[in-house]
Amino acid sequence: MSGISSDVIRGYNDTIILYLLLQEPSYGYEISRKIRTISEEKYIIKETTLYSAFRRMENNGYIESFNQEAEASGGKKRTYYRITEKGRVYYREKCAEWNLTKDVISRFINEEA
Amino acid sequence: MDTIRSYLDNMFMNLPHTEQVMKAKNELGQMMEDKYNELRAEGKSDNEAAGIVISEFGNLEELAESLGIDKQVAIRNEAASDARPLTLQDVRDYMNAVIHSSVMIGVGVMLVICASAAYLIFNQNERMAIIAFFVTLGIGVGCIVFGGMQLGDWGFINKEKLQLDFGTAEYIKDEKHNFHTQYAVYIAVGVMLCVLCCVPAAVVEGRFAHIAQASLFLMVGLAVMLFIMAGMRQGAYDRLLGNAARGSEVDAKCYTPTGQKVLSVYWSTITCLYFCISFLTFRWDISWLIWPIAAAARGILEIVFRKEDSGGRQSS
Numbered sequence: 535m536s537g538i539s540s541d542v543i544r545g546y547n548d549t550i551i552l553y554l555l556l557q558e559p560s561y562g563y564e565i566s567r568k569i570r571t572i573s574e575e576k577y578i579i580k581e582t583t584l585y586s587a588f589r590r591m592e593n594n595g596y597i598e599s600f601n602q603e604a605e606a607s608g609g610k611k612r613t614y615y616r617i618t619e620k621g622r623v624y625y626r627e628k629c630a631e632w633n634l635t636k637d638v639i640s641r642f643i644n645e646e647a
Numbered sequence: 648m649d650t651i652r653s654y655l656d657n658m659f660m661n662l663p664h665t666e667q668v669m670k671a672k673n674e675l676g677q678m679m680e681d682k683y684n685e686l687r688a689e690g691k692s693d694n695e696a697a698g699i700v701i702s703e704f705g706n707l708e709e710l711a712e713s714l715g716i717d718k719q720v721a722i723r724n725e726a727a728s729d730a731r732p733l734t735l736q737d738v739r740d741y742m743n744a745v746i747h748s749s750v751m752i753g754v755g756v757m758l759v760i761c762a763s764a765a766y767l768i769f770n771q772n773e774r775m776a777i778i779a780f781f782v783t784l785g786i787g788v789g790c791i792v793f794g795g796m797q798l799g800d801w802g803f804i805n806k807e808k809l810q811l812d813f814g815t816a817e818y819i820k821d822e823k824h825n826f827h828t829q830y831a832v833y834i835a836v837g838v839m840l841c842v843l844c845c846v847p848a849a850v851v852e853g854r855f856a857h858i859a860q861a862s863l864f865l866m867v868g869l870a871v872m873l874f875i876m877a878g879m880r881q882g883a884y885d886r887l888l889g890n891a892a893r894g895s896e897v898d899a900k901c902y903t904p905t906g907q908k909v910l911s912v913y914w915s916t917i918t919c920l921y922f923c924i925s926f927l928t929f930r931w932d933i934s935w936l937i938w939p940i941a942a943a944a945r946g947i948l949e950i951v952f953r954k955e956d957s958g959g960r961q962s963s
Binding site for chain 1: 671674675677678679681682685703704705706707709710
């Protein structure tokens, strides 16, 4: 069993990030660390993947960025992201899409094959 | 941490310095730094932490889509072919050539300056003195020409775009760092010799007075030799690194067109002046003063001719 395929997960990076931003505004490394812990180290997002997702979602108006000093590590300035109303709508759409996908694909999964 | 910085610098080396790109570089650097710090806090070694951070970084092509730099990444691959690649072996060969050449030119210039010393040492016999003067001068000029020729094959280093791979750039930085102490010693000893050069002539009187006067030239000569050896090697490191980082025309871009013309003929003009004045007045004991004055004047000219915007980063 190899690791997670980047082709498959690509369509859901946005969903993962938005899920985390729904809880609280956050910045690059914190998001990457949460993805690693929540997935129990099964998915480690690359920095470039994360950054391009930020830019894409910001351009689409799903998230907004602002500068703030991080509480941890000596108050260095970080670019924080927060989810917008448009982002919430998009997140709900993606959740529905995933449920549908999961439902369809699972019909074709045979564990015993 | 330095490894990560240079890795990132290297990744962004050939991209234009647009606001978008600089923003991406900053934020990515911040993410890498955070990750590195946490790995270190978990007890990983510097190398391990840097290795993990770099292996999980991803690739630039992925960023290109969202930054509108996909053209640049394509150009980057093309630029890679028109920029001249320098291997580690090339860099070693070049540095060897620079070191040899700097010693030859340094010794040559020292001999040219010491030609007057030779004249003074043999001044009991007019003919001997003149022969000693010209022989020393001749050998000195020979050394300078020979030393200059050693760098003949490497002229492109100053003119063309260079491409260094990551390991080679690191090697040069290490070498430059190692050379730093030696550089400081050369300059310090050189300055000391310059300061002390008048002492023997002032102290020693009588029969050996002319030897003491000659030692003045010897000391100045040695000092200039040290300056040349230190400066040429340091300059070569900077050029290798600077050229690779910023593309060609590093020096040229800093000065106005008139400035470039004046500065390029500066030292040959001074040399010419030195010999003209010296031969016409035959005051070799004073005429050497043109060198320190010329060096100071050069410094002022470089500031005067500097382009005002050369401090800012230029993007094209």
